[in-house]
Amino acid sequence: MWKWRRVKVRRKRGSSVTKHYLENKERARELVLARLAFFNRHYGLKWNRVAIRNQRRCWGSCTSLKNLNFNYKIQFLPPHLQDYIIVHELCHLKELNHGQVFWGLLGETIPDYRKRVAELRAIDKLGHSVNVLLRVQEGYKNGLVDTVKSTAVNETDVEDWCESCGEKMVCACGPK
Template sequence: MVLKYEIRRSAKRKNVTITVERDRAVVVHAPMGLPEEKLRQLVDGKRQWLFEKLNDAQKYQPLPHAPGKELVNGESALYLGRAYRIELVDAADAGVRFAGKFLIPRSRASERKQVLRQWYMERAQERILPRVNLHARNLGVSYAQVKISDSRLRWGSCTPGNNLNFNWRLIKAPIFVIDYVIVHELAHLMEPNHTARFWNIVRAQLPSMERARDWLRVQGQSLEDDI
């Protein structure tokens, strides 16, 4: 079976990493000048692992319901791993309020996705970024910049320039899952590849690693729901 992949080169990169993105794209991250034949050999050596990832039915299961459905009272949305009811309310405030449930102004019901997304992104800034600082101190590492991103392909990323990015949709997940993604990306500052040393670093910092990975494998798709 032919295995298609994309090569992305960087002058700052010293090692080769191979990733399977959430859209099933296989990406080879490589230093400048490394021959394509060498990269092909590395990919061939990972064929079994790559096909296992690509054929993971749980990771790529269909959305539980079609996004963009009409919003009605009584529906729910995720926040930190729990589903909370949504209510349309008469309010002068144009934004979402959270009081054990999501209160969305009736006047903005047609903009429900945008206003809820904005609320999520603000909470992600408030809750995720401080935890990045906390885990970085615990690991004894430093990074250049960290930001909340809007990628639908990855939960987090660490660039060759030591910049960290975290998907705002993570704010819908439980804290132990958020911590896992954070520690995973911070560990790349110490070990760029997914070696035994890399996983030992993550596991030592986060004993709940396996539980978090299982949660993302089974429940991760739900974080992409619009409502």
């Protein structure tokens, strides 16, 4: 019975979503692997597996088994936010929580991470649809400041940012 329900849910989600995911999955994998290799020259960390998934809310996650997961829609974000998400998950390989050690580690390569968190939160409020993300990306390319309005983020906001997904793994996801 459960298996049948699962099949029904997948059908409801729509073949266009699945088709778009399959068409863009490999491009997202290439992007993520290239940026992981670039930033890992600094960190020198090892991971078990990198998976590209079709997630609704989460941009990335890292498990205690050192598996890295990324949303295929990461490729539709502006490059500096792609880098933030990738480095965020890379740093979780060394420090699974969001303590001072983690943020210090992240700050070694992304010193303006607080600003990027604020930008990502603003984008999350707009939604994760590909159309929204493409508009945001175009806005960044054209230098339109109005596309995403960054807000000031204090230290406590940053520390519990990823806990909003309710998952037991560490996530780089926006508020639900």
